[in-house]
Amino acid sequence: MKIISLVIPIFNEAAAIPALFKYLKELSLQLVPKYRLEAVFVDDGSSDRSVELLYRYLPDGVCCRVVELSRNFGKEAALTAGLDHATGDAVIPIDADLQDPPLLVLKMIQAWEKGAEVVLAKRARRSTDSYLKRESANWFYKVHNLLSSQKIPENVGDFRLMDRVVVDALQSVRERNRFMKGIFSWVGFRSVTVDYERAERSAGTTKFSGWKLWNLALEGLTSFSTVPLRLWTYLGLLGALAALIVAADIVIKFVFHGADVPGYSSLMVAIVFFGSAQFISLGVIGEYLGRLYIESKQRPLYVVRPPRQQPSPYPAEESATSATDTEALTAFPPEPRFTTRRST
Ligand code: UDP
Ligand code: MG
Numbered sequence: 001m002k003i004i005s006l007v008i009p010i011f012n013e014a015a016a017i018p019a020l021f022k023y024l025k026e027l028s029l030q031l032v033p034k035y036r037l038e039a040v041f042v043d044d045g046s047s048d049r050s051v052e053l054l055y056r057y058l059p060d061g062v063c064c065r066v067v068e069l070s071r072n073f074g075k076e077a078a079l080t081a082g083l084d085h086a087t088g089d090a091v092i093p094i095d096a097d098l099q100d101p102p103l104l105v106l107k108m109i110q111a112w113e114k115g116a117e118v119v120l121a122k123r124a125r126r127s128t129d130s131y132l133k134r135e136s137a138n139w140f141y142k143v144h145n146l147l148s149s150q151k152i153p154e155n156v157g158d159f160r161l162m163d164r165v166v167v168d169a170l171q172s173v174r175e176r177n178r179f180m181k182g183i184f185s186w187v188g189f190r191s192v193t194v195d196y197e198r199a200e201r202s203a204g205t206t207k208f209s210g211w212k213l214w215n216l217a218l219e220g221l222t223s224f225s226t227v228p229l230r231l232w233t234y235l236g237l238l239g240a241l242a243a244l245i246v247a248a249d250i251v252i253k254f255v256f257h258g259a260d261v262p263g264y265s266s267l268m269v270a271i272v273f274f275g276s277a278q279f280i281s282l283g284v285i286g287e288y289l290g291r292l293y294i295e296s297k298q299r300p301l302y303v304v305r306p307p308r309q310q311p312s313p314y315p316a317e318e319s320a321t322s323a324t325d326t327e328a329l330t331a332f333p334p335e336p337r338f339t340t341r342r343s344t
Contacts, residue, residue: 003063004035004109005088006102009078011044013096014053015203021059023102028061030106038063042082045072055308068305075207076178076219077302079158083167091167093158093180098202099128100159104194108161111192118184118191119161120153123198133213140217148224152185153193160184176299177291179220186224222287229288232281239274 006024010017028037039062043051051068058064067085069078079093090112094100100121108119126134141154158180162170169187208216221228 001034001036002090003038003088004031004105005038005040005086005091006105007040007042007079007082007086007091007093008096009042009044009075009082009093010046010050010054010096011072011075011078011207012046012048012050013204014046014049016097016201017050017053018057019098019202020096020102021057023098024062025059027102027105028059030103031109035109036063037061038065038086038088040065040067040082040086042078042085043068044075044078045069066307068307070303070305073302075158076180076216079180080178081302081304083170086167089164090161091164092161095159097204099199100157101196101199104159104196105161107194111194112161112163115190116161116192117163117166117189120156120191120193121159122153122193122195123155123157124195125197126155128198128200132210136213140220144217144220144224147221147227148182150182150186150224152181152220156193157181158184163189165189174301175223176295176297176301177219177223178301179216179223182220182224218287222291226288228284232284235277235281239277 008020013020024037024039031037039059041054041064043054043066051066054064054066065085067081069081073081082093083091090109092105092108094102094105104121108121111119126137129137137155141152145151145154162184166187166189169189170183173183173187175183
């Protein structure tokens, strides 16, 4: 039986977990007898009851792993951790808040069975997003694809099915500044698209403020384009050309009309403009230099807390093999109903 892995980043999602479990159970029922469902929950340093809920109510019929990060590393690192721990023949990152509908996975699997190596889930409409978020996302895709050599498909998030070969390729990309949408498309492979309508968040609130989104956009641009760095050369050249023309004009006026005392306001405007342009260009260089600095430290992408010991749902003689697998928290099949317990 092939395994379908769902990678689910969890950051303070206690309110959304019960509904999520309901859908996971439903999905696992619909997948048998052809496939087995594996859910890899990555706790990204939640400070609410998320982890407790995960351990206490792991859904029936689903093989679960819980990877606990030692602190909040951000969604991109959490996804990386999940992809590293997923064992499936196909792996699907999916949000915990049901905005990515779990049952769409069935449609994605159909496309995968027909030979696609990547099945992208595209948001046909983003009516549940605010006007500002929709517009800024539109602009982001446009600017990113204009400046970057690596295009990313518009309105496609992290929700996508990836064949094992794609996941293996992803694991070779270990850059520290991670923009997963860019990395996903960088590895390539044959892809098809299925459309879906993005639902409202099932419970809780978004973890991505405007500032966080802005930083993610910067990460995307600086990770896949050097155009912002090179742009300043051309702007500098243009500025120098304009300055030369103005200088020639001044010299001509001086020679033919005698000395002229120009107003200082125009001078101030020029000074402030070019001063600011220099600050901006320094800032752009700083963005890249900072990323280079972080990259050079070669720190791990995330830190995982040691897995908790879980009582095996199997009788003693059968549990001998699963006991060696410290990461598998529950084994498949789930009969009889396993009990899980927090023990540290
Ligand atoms: N998330 C995470 N770490 C973070 C922020 C978010 O693991 O630092 C998870 C979050 O729990 C959810 C997913 O990433 O499962 C998407 O987050 P959210 O729904 O807040 O984003 P939005 O849909 O509003 O863009
Ligand atoms: Mg969401």
